[in-house]
Amino acid sequence: xxxxxxxxxxxxxxxxxxxxxxxxxxxxxxxxxxxxxxxxxxxxxxxxxxxxxxxxxxxxxxxxxxxxxxxxxxxxxxxxxxxxxxxxxxxxxxxxxxxxxxxxxxxxxxxxxxxx
Amino acid sequence: xxxxxxxxxxxxxxxxxxxxxxxxxxxxxxxxxxxxxxxxxxxxxxxxxxxxxxxxxxxxxxxxxxxxxxxxxxxxxxxxxxxxxxxxxxxxxxxxxxxxxxxxxxxxxx
Numbered sequence: 001x002x003x004x005x006x007x008x009x010x011x012x013x014x015x016x017x018x019x020x021x022x023x024x025x026x027x028x029x030x031x032x033x034x035x036x037x038x039x040x041x042x043x044x045x046x047x048x049x050x051x052x053x054x055x056x057x058x059x060x061x062x063x064x065x066x067x068x069x070x071x072x073x074x075x076x077x078x079x080x081x082x083x084x085x086x087x088x089x090x091x092x093x094x095x096x097x098x099x100x101x102x103x104x105x106x107x108x109x110x111x112x113x114x115x116x
Numbered sequence: 117x118x119x120x121x122x123x124x125x126x127x128x129x130x131x132x133x134x135x136x137x138x139x140x141x142x143x144x145x146x147x148x149x150x151x152x153x154x155x156x157x158x159x160x161x162x163x164x165x166x167x168x169x170x171x172x173x174x175x176x177x178x179x180x181x182x183x184x185x186x187x188x189x190x191x192x193x194x195x196x197x198x199x200x201x202x203x204x205x206x207x208x209x210x211x212x213x214x215x216x217x218x219x220x221x222x223x224x225x226x
Contacts, residue, residue, distance in 0.1 A: 031212060040124065042204050042216030043160065056213070091159055101208045104150065104162030 002026075004108035006092050012114045013082045021077045021111045023092030031098050032075050033105065034067055035091040043091055049075060050098055082115045089113075120207050122217035130225050135192040137220050139205030142186070149181060149188045152204040154219065160204055164190060195224045 005024040013019050025032050031050055035043035036059075045059040051072040060067070064083075069075040079086055089112050093105035119142040129135045141149075148167045152160035166172045166179040166188065178191040192199055202221045206214040 033213065040218065042120075042122075042206075042218050043214075044216070045209075045213045048212055098212055101150070101212065101214065102148070102165060104152070104165070105160075105214075107159035107161070109159050 004092055004094050004106050006090075006108035006111050008111060009109065010112050010114075012116060015083060015115055016081050017115075018078065018080045019082055019113065021079075021090050021113070023075045023077070023108060025073065025075070025092070025094030026096075026106060027073075029094035029096050029106075030072075031095045031100070032069060033093045033095075034075070034077050035093065036061075037089045037091055037110070039088070046077070046090075079113075082113075084115050087113055087115045120205055120215050120217040122203075122205050122220050124218055125221040126223050127220055128223045128225060129195050131195060131197060133195050135195045135199065135222055135224070137190040137192075137203050137205075137222065139188045139190075139217055140186055141188070141205075141207050143207065144183075144186065146183075146186075146207050148208055149179070150206040150208075150214065151177075151179060151190045152206055152216075154202045154204060156201070192222075195222075197224045197226050200224045 007022045034046040037043040047067045048056040049069040064080045066078045089110040091110045092108040121140045151164040154160040164179045166181045172179045176193045180189045202219040204219040205217040
């Protein structure tokens with residue numbers, strides 16, 4: 001596609017519910033990233049995929065968070081037993097090649113998760 | 117933990133004025149610096165990058181870097197209401213991820 005597509009755009013979950021957030025990166029982009037942006041804060045790194053390999057998951061806040069990219073294209077971020085502190089915008093970004101910070105990321109429009 | 121610090125604002129400037137946005141960083145080894153713009157409810161977009169001490173100009177935008185002071189700034193000349201957004205300073209951490217500041221909210225008053 002022309003850009004990074006994320007769905008759903010908005011998600012309201014009851015505390016304790018599991019959620020799955022989808023990211024469809026730009027076709028051919030090798031690198032895929034998930035960031036979490038809390039209200040009034042900058043984005044914080046969650047995890048990084050190069051093709052289907054998850055090379056860095058150091059930013060995942062707890063073992064309730066799980067991400068996958070099984071075929072090296074679409075990625076899913078899953079949050080189990082959601083808590084109120086999980087409320088944030090979850091941003092997906094992709095880049096054509098690894099290590100291309102110089103060109104910046106292309107971010108998706110994000111999924112705003114509200115846990116009630 | 118590497119840190120990137122920004123004043124959260126809001127910074128209010130009249131239309132046509134120069135807006136000055138500032139960022140400090142803790143890692144003396146940082147070599148490159150990036151400014152992203154984020155409109156309300158939208159995703160960040162890259163607007164400027166700078167690698168060398170001094171100034172880098174791109175249209176109405178000028179990035180300034182002082183590595184000795186660990187300070188990077190973004191100047192917006194002839195500010196327009198359409199420049200109203202949050203400006204995020206970002207510093208690479210390794211080869212593939214950024215550390216973002218909290219962002220400075222800019223309001224350009226018509």
